[in-house]
């Protein structure tokens with residue numbers, strides 16, 4: 001199938017950032033229409049920003065064509081940066097953009113920011129990590145902690161290169177993407193503004209669908225144009241139908257005429273080795289203003305997670321007791337609400353096969369009270385007990401004195417005498433600011449940061465049930481059903497992160513937290529590189545960590561992308577089955593060679609008595625060639641996790 005070329009327009013109006021994708025050839029009218037639709041302001045001036053930061057007004061189709069020509073000339077770039085200003089204010093300077101903020105903070109030219117802001121924030125870096133001057137490295141080794149643990153590793157930091165090795169996606173091809181069985185997820189639509197859902201074009205069915213972090217993320221393409229159609233999942237995603245709609249008046253959206261039957265597309269699909277519940281809902285009935293205020297509005301994952309009935313009902317995330325009779329309690333981003341339950345003869349509450357949510361679903365306003373918003377960044381807070389310590393700092397429980405909620409706070413010591421240069425701390429703060437826009441039931445929510453001269457405190461959602469690693473220590477290896485459920489939920493979290501261009505980089509049992517309902521949340525994602533940088537400058541200047549979960553391309557310093565998380569996920573599955581990751585009986589240095597050496601067959605580490613489906617998934621995860629590893633989305637269709 002021919003895929004038309006497409007152009008991404010990164011639009012910035014004041015603090016609001018949107019990505020708009022348009023197929024070529026792009027017409028100015030089309031662009032203007034999109035801008036009006038997305039920013040809900042008519043007659044905006046459109047200024048194009050060139051690579052040197054100069055702005056030029058786009059008035060005519062010719063201007064646009066010229067501009068697109070210059071984009072074509074730079075083969076690596078298909079993005080056009082636009083600044084929008086109010087047309088009533090043609091003389092005043094354009095509104096501030098995140099780039100301006102970085103400029104004024106002197107950060108933009110700092111190495112971590114030598115790429116566009118969002119690309120950096122999206123954590124897919126092509127830039128090599130800065131190399132430590134050798135003298136400093138020497139000092140680093142002198143200052144390495146003496147408590148050597150054979151299972152941890154101190155490497156000169158500069159050995160790691162972070163590259164987005166994932167090849168680019170073909171450009172978007174709207175309107176027809178549903179029809180191609182293999183490319184259904186190979187298109188990325190534009191990110192809608194809060195309260196706006198451009199569903200006709202960008203249905204939730206498109207799993208490439210991704211709103212940006214705080215509305216303006218750099219979209220780094222996924223890798224599924226790689227030949228892993230064999231892993232393609234036919235119809236697992238939730239389809240959403242509906243028209244563009246404001247979420248700002250919740251009550252008015254519940255008219256009896258809404259279309260929102262939820263049904264499975266032909267019931268369960270065991271032929272693919274899995275069940276696929278295909279739901280059709282009117283998203284306007286699922287989301288409210290609360291969702292749109294969270295800074296990110298990921299319709300697909302939210303719809304999917306809201307309707308991931310098998311998982312939730314099995315695991316008890318939905319507090320059934322909280323639902324009135326005849327209703328299903330549903331945990332939404334930020335909290336629960338209820339949907340009337342209606343069973344059909346082929347449905348079960350475990351979600352096997354068909355389940356229906358009739359159009360009379362009526363969440364009430366009371367369900368959307370403060371309780372559903374989840375934790376927020378505390379203004380005044382008190383430190384509680386130590387929850388644990390890691391390579392980068394200690395994690396404490398803390399009480400938010402404003403709301404009474406408990407949150408977790410990771411304290412990273414900053415060496416006051418040797419402040420990190422080059423804005424490493426600011427970079428981390430910026431990263432957390434962006435990451436705190438992410439919301440998904442399978443990831444720990446970052447809330448924000450606070451800094452004193454001695455400490456950087458990173459606030460997070462508190463997950464009470466301890467990590468998988470800790471549970472393995474306490475109880476021993478998990479039964480296969482728990483491994484299955486945890487794996488599925490980890491994949492859901494990874495899918496969400498990867499769709500938002502975040503590589504976790506440190507997937508392992510210690511970074512998978514379990515809540516009191518036995519559901520997992522991925523922790524410690526996205527910020528590892530900045531933390532590493534801070535520790536590099538202020539602490540023992542080395543890469544400190546444990547290599548057992550590392551992917552070969554990471555160890556080999558080749559540069560890596562999202563698929564390194566898939567390898568680590570495989571190691572974590574082994575960890576859950578046996579309590580230890582592969583080769584844990586070897587010292588850290590030895591295991592590095594094993595990981596790096598193509599002679600070492602990781603598949604041999606799969607326990608002999610492993611479930612057939614589990615073996616299939618692990619073999620896929622342990623493909624040495626990262627490109628051969630399926631994506632998180634593809635793995636979600638494997639029989640083991642269904």
Ligand SMILES: Nc1ncnc2c1ncn2[C@@H]1O[C@H](COP(=O)(O)OP(=O)(O)OP(=O)(O)O)[C@@H](O)[C@H]1O
Pocket residue numbers: 387388389390391392393394395408410444460461462463464466467470506510511513523524545
């Ligand atoms: N949001 C959280 N809620 C509850 N407990 C947490 C939270 N974040 C971390 N913890 C606890 O604190 C411990 C230390 O976490 P931290 O992220 O500092 O280190 P780690 O992940 O164990 O190790 P490393 O830093 O080497 O990856 C974790 O093992 C976990 O038990």
